[in-house]
Every structure is written in structure tokens, then in C-alpha cells.
Amino acid sequence: MALTEGTANPRLYLQAQTRWRPIEIAFWLATLLPYALFPDYLSLASQIAIAGLFALSLDLILGYAGIVSLGHAAFFGIGAYTAGLVSKYGWGEPLTGLAIAAVAAGLIGYATSFVICRFRHLALIMLTLGFGLLLEELANSAGWLTGGVDGLQGIHTWKLFGYLPFDLYGRTAYAYALAVLFVLFVFARRLIHSPFGLSLRGIRENFVRMPAIGAPSRAHIRTIYTIAAAMAGIAGALLAQTTETVSLESLGFERSAEVVVMLVLGGAGRLYGGLVGVIVYMVARDQFSGIEPQYWYFWIGVLLVGVVTFLPNGILGGAAKLMSRRSRS
Amino acid sequence: MKRLLLAGVCAFAASLLATSSHAQGTVKIGVILPYSGQFADAATQMDDGIKLYLKQHGNKLGGKNVELIRKDTGGIAPPVAKRLAQELVTRDNVDILAGFALTPNALAAADVSAEAKKFMVDMNAATAIVTTKSPYMARTSLTVPQLIQTLGTWAEKHGLNKAYTMVTDYGPGIDAEGAFQKGFKEAGGDIVGSVRMAVQNPDFTAYVQRAKDLNPQGIFVMIPGGAQPGAFGKALAEVGINPKKTEVMGQLEIADEHALASMGDIALGIITAGHYDYNHHSKLNEEFVKAYNEDFKRNPDFFSIGAYDGMHLIDIALQKSGGKTDGESLIAAAKGASWESPRGPISIDPETRDIIQTVYIRKVEKVGGKLVNVEIASIPNVKDPVKAAMKK
Numbered sequence: 001m002a003l004t005e006g007t008a009n010p011r012l013y014l015q016a017q018t019r020w021r022p023i024e025i026a027f028w029l030a031t032l033l034p035y036a037l038f039p040d041y042l043s044l045a046s047q048i049a050i051a052g053l054f055a056l057s058l059d060l061i062l063g064y065a066g067i068v069s070l071g072h073a074a075f076f077g078i079g080a081y082t083a084g085l086v087s088k089y090g091w092g093e094p095l096t097g098l099a100i101a102a103v104a105a106g107l108i109g110y111a112t113s114f115v116i117c118r119f120r121h122l123a124l125i126m127l128t129l130g131f132g133l134l135l136e137e138l139a140n141s142a143g144w145l146t147g148g149v150d151g152l153q154g155i156h157t158w159k160l161f162g163y164l165p166f167d168l169y170g171r172t173a174y175a176y177a178l179a180v181l182f183v184l185f186v187f188a189r190r191l192i193h194s195p196f197g198l199s200l201r202g203i204r205e206n207f208v209r210m211p212a213i214g215a216p217s218r219a220h221i222r223t224i225y226t227i228a229a230a231m232a233g234i235a236g237a238l239l240a241q242t243t244e245t246v247s248l249e250s251l252g253f254e255r256s257a258e259v260v261v262m263l264v265l266g267g268a269g270r271l272y273g274g275l276v277g278v279i280v281y282m283v284a285r286d287q288f289s290g291i292e293p294q295y296w297y298f299w300i301g302v303l304l305v306g307v308v309t310f311l312p313n314g315i316l317g318g319a320a321k322l323m324s325r326r327s328r329s
Numbered sequence: 330m331k332r333l334l335l336a337g338v339c340a341f342a343a344s345l346l347a348t349s350s351h352a353q354g355t356v357k358i359g360v361i362l363p364y365s366g367q368f369a370d371a372a373t374q375m376d377d378g379i380k381l382y383l384k385q386h387g388n389k390l391g392g393k394n395v396e397l398i399r400k401d402t403g404g405i406a407p408p409v410a411k412r413l414a415q416e417l418v419t420r421d422n423v424d425i426l427a428g429f430a431l432t433p434n435a436l437a438a439a440d441v442s443a444e445a446k447k448f449m450v451d452m453n454a455a456t457a458i459v460t461t462k463s464p465y466m467a468r469t470s471l472t473v474p475q476l477i478q479t480l481g482t483w484a485e486k487h488g489l490n491k492a493y494t495m496v497t498d499y500g501p502g503i504d505a506e507g508a509f510q511k512g513f514k515e516a517g518g519d520i521v522g523s524v525r526m527a528v529q530n531p532d533f534t535a536y537v538q539r540a541k542d543l544n545p546q547g548i549f550v551m552i553p554g555g556a557q558p559g560a561f562g563k564a565l566a567e568v569g570i571n572p573k574k575t576e577v578m579g580q581l582e583i584a585d586e587h588a589l590a591s592m593g594d595i596a597l598g599i600i601t602a603g604h605y606d607y608n609h610h611s612k613l614n615e616e617f618v619k620a621y622n623e624d625f626k627r628n629p630d631f632f633s634i635g636a637y638d639g640m641h642l643i644d645i646a647l648q649k650s651g652g653k654t655d656g657e658s659l660i661a662a663a664k665g666a667s668w669e670s671p672r673g674p675i676s677i678d679p680e681t682r683d684i685i686q687t688v689y690i691r692k693v694e695k696v697g698g699k700l701v702n703v704e705i706a707s708i709p710n711v712k713d714p715v716k717a718a719m720k721k
Contacts, residue, residue, distance in 0.1 A: 040420035043412045140499065149500030150456055151407050151433040168445055169419050170412075245407035245437040254404075293364040293401040294373075 010198075018193045027272070031178055035171075043170030048282045049177035050238045055263045055274025056181075056188055057231035062260070063269030064192060065224050066204030067116065068124050070256050071132025072232055075105040077251020079233025081139065084152045084246040092158035094176065094241050101237030102230040109229020110222070117221040120207060129253070136251050151247030155240065166242060173242035180238060184231055189271060191227070200224055204269075265307055267314025276315050356393040356647065356654055359400065359417030360428040361438060366404035371430045371632045375452055377625045378636030379427075382644075385620065390640065391647020398423060407437035414441035424654035425450065427639055430632065432456040432500070439463040448646065448659035452639035453632055456504065457715035460683050465656040467663045467682040469642050469675075470635035471604050472713040473501060473580075474508035477551070479688045479711055480578060480602035481512025484547055489513075489576060491521045493545040495536055497552045498525035505551035505580060508714070513549075521545050530557070533564035541568050547576035554582035559591030566595045576600055584693050586628055589700040596700055599693045604686050605634040605672040608701045614671035629671075638670050642677065674709075681716045 034045045054076055061067040079101040086097050112131060119127060139146045147153055159165045164172045191197050199215040210217045240246045249255060266277025284303055288296035311318030360379065362372035379397070388395055398421050400413040410433075417423045418441060426442055426449040429435035435454035439462035442449035451459055451468040460466050484492060492513055496502035502525065510520050522543050526536055530552075540548050548570070552561060565577065581603035582588065589596050607618050607628040617637070621629040629637070642663055647654070649662035660682065667676030675686040688711045691702035 040416070043415050047408065047412060143500070143503070148503075149405075149433065150458075151436060153436065153458075153462075168415055168441065170415065239408055243408040243411045243437065244440060245411055245433075247405060247407045247433045249405050249407075289365070289401045289403075293362075293399045294369070295365075296401065297365055 014193055014195070014198070018190070024272075027275075028182065031182075034174065039169070042174040044282070044286055046170050046173040046177040046242055047239070048278055049174065049181045050235050050242070051259070051262065051282060052275045052278045053177075053181045053184060053238070054232055054235040055259050055266070055278050056185060056271070057228045057235065058259050058263055059268060059271065059274045060188060060191075060224055060228045060231070062263065063273065064197065064204060065200045065221055066120075066207075067221065067225065068121060069128040070125050070253070070260065071128035071130070071135075072228075072259060073251050073253070073255035074128075074132045074135045075109055075229040075232035076236035076239075076255060077135065077139070077246075077248075078108055079105045079236030080240040080246045080250040081146060081152065081236075082233070083237035083240040084155045085145070087157055087241070087244075088152065088154045092156050094157055094160055097157075097241060098180065098234050098237050101233045101240075105233020105236070106226050106230030109233075110226040113222040113225040113229075116225050117218040129256075132251065132253060132256055136248060136253070139248055139251060147247075149248060151245055155244040155246065157241045157244055166244075170242075177238050177242060180234065184234065185271075185275075188231070192271060196220065196223075201269075261304065263314075265304065265314055267316035267318075267320075270314075270316045270320075273314055273316045280315065354393050354652075355396055356390060356425065356643075357396045357398065357421065357423040358425045358427050358643070359398050359414070359421060359423035361400050361402060361410055361413050361417070361426065361434065362428040363404050363430055363434070364399065364401040368404055368430055371453070372401075372428075374630055374632035375428065375430060375636035377621070378452075378629065378633035379640055381617075381621055381624060381633075382637050382640035384624070386644065390644040391650075391652065393647060393652065402431075402434050405431050405433050407433045410434035411437040411441060414438040418445045418447055424448070425643060425659070427643070428452055428636075429454045432459060435459050436462055439466055442466055442656070446656035448643075448654075448656045448663070450639045450642060452635040456500070457713055460681060461716070464682075465660045467642060467660065467677050468684050469638040469677075470684065471631070471686070472683065472715065473504045474511075474715050475684075475686075475711055475713045476602040476604060476688055477505045477508035477580060478512035478714045479708055480600075480690065481509040481514075481518075481549070482516045483512075483602070483690050483706060483708065484549075484576070484578060484600075485513050485516035485518035489518060489547040491519050491545045492547040492549060493521055493540045493543055494523040494549045494551075495540060496523075496525055496550070497528055497530070497557075499528050499553075501553075502551045505549075509549045509551075509578075511714075526552070528553070531560055533561050534567055537561075537564040537568045537570060541570055541575075545575070547578055550577065550579045550583060552579075552583060554585065554588065556591075558583045558588035562592030562595045571598075578602075581606070581631060584691070584702055585630060589693065594695075594700070596693045597695065600705075601691050601693075601702065602688055603631070603691055603702070604688060605631045606689070606691060606702045606704075609672060609689070609704070611671065611673065613669060617671035634670065634672055638672075638675065641668060641670065642666060673707075678712055681713065683713045683716060685710055685712050687711070 058072050082101040082104040083097045086100050166172050202210045203217045207217050262277040262281045263274045267273035288299040364372045402410045429451045430453045432454040435451050442465050443463035449466040453470045455471050455473050457472045460468050494506050496506040578600045581601050584599050584601045645666045646659045646662040650658040663677055664679040673687040678685050687707050687709045689704045690706040692705045694703045
């Protein structure tokens, strides 16, 4: 019903998409459950929320605009180092730290987007990978600024709003990370359900044809790449502020690859895909590595192979298929 | 989502059951190590050192039963290490944090030790500043300058005036370069040149050739363990530097058991500074190596000994504190502790909480058809020179 209405009138289609569905509201209410149910797992929860934000930022470019990136951690790392450095040199206020990190990552994202928008597919993988590795080596050799391999030392985050300290249990850290994630999620959701978001999906499907119907592909890619970079920067800054550590792994290849894995696991191009993937992956990793600290990777491998074999479009892709099959019968 | 939550609740309930048996007279130790990933072998050696000490002492430290909770960082990951330390303290209620193969992880976890006032034993991470991050931390391994600066001083006194340094361009390499040059120059030697080499470097020929052209009496080298010492040995042979004429000096990894196996006879004459080698001659060490081989079918290395002595320190601290497990009591008891380790006499500096130990200068020689490190000099009671310099 909604679909036929939508195809007749694009405005109505977009409006129908923006409406909050009950399951979404339930999901966000459920994110508060850790406070009641797992008060000992709040620091893990805060790192899940941060990884979720990072995956969401990748989803914007990979899932919606079809920009494959194996170097997205570059922006995560720029955000982390910026927030860390700002705090190290005397300004530990968290919210302004986030803003500065977002601007820094966004600026670098904007600068590189001029190259990114000229390439597709395999060339993009090489480009983003190369950019990520270059930046990692740069951070390694600029030891006077970044602390090199040992990581940045001397970060101290001030109390949130002046009176909420970041405690050992991660209570403040989770609330802070979750709130930032929610705000940015609402922003991303609005963006995706706007005409701009729709044209991104068009670019993903056919990069060349979009300009013919009046949507400048390259300009759109530059915009979304900059936004995604700033969001990744905020995620990195959150991690730097809540853990008071930054090291080279924050912009390393492994982080870039891992976020792609988590996004694909949950289902790319679905907003919630990254979040679900991150929750499943990180909870599984925490539990497996607790039981079997040496060989837990085996079980992660089994999980990934299982999901990819039986749910090629990720967990959410599989769920959507199941729902549509049920409603049809 | 619902099913996921259910699974989460079940897992949580299970973990509650598992941890509720916090009996009286039990000490809980959280061990944080990179059990998976590229540093897994180091973690295995350390874990085996821990296991051996516990086995030899009936799973008791200071009269208390020991419960170990192992956590994996999966490599260099300070945020993960910090979170694991937080969880160990808040969720598992551990009394002591231990392990730490890697400096960045140790630095991150040290914050938790300082904030929660928990005794922390650094069993490997070797950057000098690590112990300054928490007043409740002690170290039972080594510091890079402790070995390398001592080597520099020894080299000059040994009769070398001109030395060349070649190090890998990464944190430990740069630290070692500074430490060697400092020790060598302060003793009156002259550094004729130095080079920093790329981290991923399969061929050293060009670097070694350049070193040879400058004709130094000694070359100091610091490269990562693993495949590189073998490649370095090959370059020495190709360029024609003979370790018997030009002294080739390095950190202990370039002449450890695996490096020697891959270098072969070209390694003869290489000089290293180390605090432990399985060939060290003492009754205690022979027994240690034998017991280690029986249980784990391989020789212990410096990772093993750091962890083994780390457990020994916890044992001593618990005895001296009279069973108190809070950070204040344990660190007070650990300060000044001294004991005979398989590596020789060691103690914990009461001022810096860092290890004081004998540094051995060793030379690769063939003994009974096997390449081994033979001790040619020993410098007793060496403190970490970086922290000694800070105080001045």
C-alpha cells in the first residue's frame, strides 16, 4: 500500500519513510537497558555506542553512496588525536573537544573528497587504503606530537557539563556516547530520507546517469564524504575522551577493516545495520574472548561465515526478507 | 533484537554465577595480555611463566588461593586494555592487575590502577616511563635504557672509540638509539654516524654497506625480533662484515634462540646486553629451564622470566602485607623486595618501583656444536638510568 502511494508521489514516499516506526522507538528505549540490566558492562556499552557511530558514518558513504572505503579509520584517528591533543594542551571540556575534532576530520575529509569523487570501486579501495596507511605512518613518525608507538600521553577529560565525572564504571561514558550517537543518528536518518539522500542512492546504482536527471554526482559525493568524515571524527574523539588514550591503532588498517566487517554483518545501507552489526560483533567478541582468551577468533570466524552464508545481506537484510515473506503469505 | 537481549541476559546470569564464589582467603589476579594476534607468542610465554610459578607453589601466593582471570587485548589496543582493566576492577573485583606485554596497553591500564588504587605488576612492557603512571605499579621485566645504555658504556670501556648505530624507525628503536649513544658518549666514545631503517625492511644490505664504508670499530643494531635478525645476518655476510673483527652489538632479541637458529654461524661474535637467557649458569636457572621444558616443551625466554618473577613479587608482597590485598599495602610491601631469580639477584627499587638487576654482556659462541650466548661480563645492580636522570 505505502509503496504504491509512494511511487505515485515522491513527497509522500519520503514522508512515509521519515515516520518513526514502533520497532525503532523500542530499539532506542532498549539502549537504556544496560543501566538497569548490565550495570557492570557500561564501559563495553560505551565502546559499542562509539563503534556504532563509526559504523553509521561508514554506512552513509558505503551503504548509501556506494563509496567503498578501507581507510575510514583515518578520520576516526584524526578525530581521536585532535580531541586528545586539545585536551593535552589544556582544554579538556568534552563537548567543545568533540566539535573541534569534527571540524578537523571534516576539513581533511573535504580536502580528500576531491580525489575520492573521481573514482569508483577497486580504485577507491586502493586510494582509501593508501591514504589510511600514509596517515598512520605520518602519526608514527611525528612522535613529538602524537607520542608515536607509545600513544598520546597526558589526556585528561574534564567533567561533563562541569559536574559529571567520567567514572570507572563507565556510567557517564555510556550516557555521553549514547546521547551523541542518538543525536547524530537522528541527523543521519533525516539526511537519508531527504531528496539528497535519495539521490545518493541513485548515485550508488548509477553514477553516470544521475547527472543526466539533474543530480551532480561528484558534488553530492563530496558533501556526504565530508559529513561521514566529520562523524567518524566525532566517534574517534568520543573514544579518546572516554578512555583518555589515543594510539596508532585508532587510525590503523585493522580498525578500518573491522568496521567494514561489522557493517556488512549487520547489513549495509540500512541505518540500523551498522548498529546491529556492532552490537552482535562486539558482544560476541567480549563473551568469546572471556571464555577462550587465546582462540576466540575461531568462534568469531564461525559467526561471520555463518552470517555471510545464510544472510548475504547481513542480519537486517535477512530479517527484512523474513518480514516481507511473512506479510506476503 | 529480543533474542539477542535474551542471550545477553543468559550470558550475564552465567557470569554472575561464575564470579559469585569469591571465597575468603582467595586473591584474584586479572591478567591482561595480547593472547591473540601478532604478539600471541609473547603472551603464551608469559602465561606459561605465570602457570609454572603457580604450579610450583601449589596455586597459592602468600598463603592465599589464586584465581586468575585472563583478558585478551588482541594486540596494541590501549582503549581495550583500559576497558578490560576497568571491568576487571569493577565487575570481577580483582585485587591485582598483572601481565602487560605492550607499553601502550600498560600505560592505559595504569590509569585504572592509579584511580582504583590497585596493585599492578608490569611483567614485560619495557619503556622507561611506564611505572611513573601509577603509584601502585611495580615492574619485574626490564627497561630498554637499563640494558642498552649499560651496553653503550660497556662498549666504550671495552676499548671501542668509534661506533655506528642502526635502528628500526619505531618507538623502541629510537629509544634504544638514544640510550646507546648516551651511554657510549658519556663514557667518552664517538658516534661516527647513525641511521634509522624502515619498519618493514626485508633487506639490510645497503644499510650495512654504508656502515662498513664509515669503518667504525663497532656497530649497534636494534631491530624487531622475528624474521629480521636472520635477514640482518645475511646482509652482514654479503657485505663482508665479520662480527669477529667489527664488534656487532645489539639488544637481546637479535641473538635469542630463534634468531640464532635463523642466522647460523654468521651470528658468531655478536654481542648483546640482556637480563636473561636460558643458558645463564646457576642452579636455580637450570632447575627453572628444566621444569619449564617439562611442562611446555620449549625453553623460557625473557617474556617467561618477567612473568615468573612477577608472580614471585606478588607472592612476596602478599606475605609481607599479612594477607592485605589493597593497593597501598601491597605496593608498600613490594617496595624494596629482593629475591634470587633464575636470572640472578633482583630487587624492586623502593623509590621508583622499578626493577634493579644484573645486566649481562653476552657473546654468541659455539658450545658443543650449538650457538649460545656466553656471558663475558656482568654489571650488577643496574637501575633504570632514565628515572635516575629525572631525579637529578
